[in-house]
Amino acid sequence: MSAPAFSLATDGAVADRAIAGIIVANPAVAAPTATSQPAVAFVCRLAERDAEREGYHALRRAIFCEEQRVFEHDDQDRHDEQAVPLICLAVRPGQPEVVAGVVRIYRAGDGYPADTWFGGRLGAAAEFRTAGVVGRALVKAAVGTAVAWGCRQFLATVQAQNEPFFRRLRWNTREQMVLQGRPHVLMEADLRHYPAVFHPGGPAAAAREANGVTV
Secondary structure, three states: OOOOOEEEOOOOOOHHOOOEEEEEEOOOOOOOOOOOOOOOEEEEEOOOOOOHHHHHHHHHHHHHHHHHHOOOOOOOOOHHHOEEEEEEEEEEOOOOEEEEEEEEEEEEEOOOOOEEOOOOOOOOHHHHOOOHHHHHHHHHHHHHHHHHHHHHHHHHEEEHHHHHHHHHEEEEEEEEEEEOOEEEEEEEEEHHOOOOOOOOOOOOOOHHHOOOOOO
16 A cells, blocks of 8 residues: 555645745656646745644554554654654645655764764655655755754664765765664765755744754
């Protein structure tokens, strides 16, 4: 069973809220024709509204519980208490926004330096996995957001089959491990290739506060 995307009820005011995120035109989707779907743009941003957070968690469950069966019923853990959720919205003219991908970031803690952050739960809905556009955009948004909040080291535990994808995005492998009975690798982003991504406004301030960020 492939993970579906989740539509959001919206008023169509995408442009007004997209200034706080990264807008990525999808090169893998052709311009619309009389018989095709409208062209898609992807917007990566913090999950702020209740509907966005519900779509974020629903897609996580669909990917990691129902499709991959990494977890049995729910993939949430202790890190979600402080983790910052980011989503990638698929935006088509005249249609509801769709949560096409998800990722979370959080300050490492547990003996790591204060400027070390982790990313995790990266995933894209099945219909948006073509060419890795959503995954790449979310990785850039996740790492860039942490960099803007003072991150000097960004790590992630990655399922082993996804290691080549991260290597192409300028990540380095640090060690191999087994999590949830599956092979994983601990990887580190080369921050020289990740400029800061700023998210102005109240939700961003609340996310910084949850992670003890004072910038």
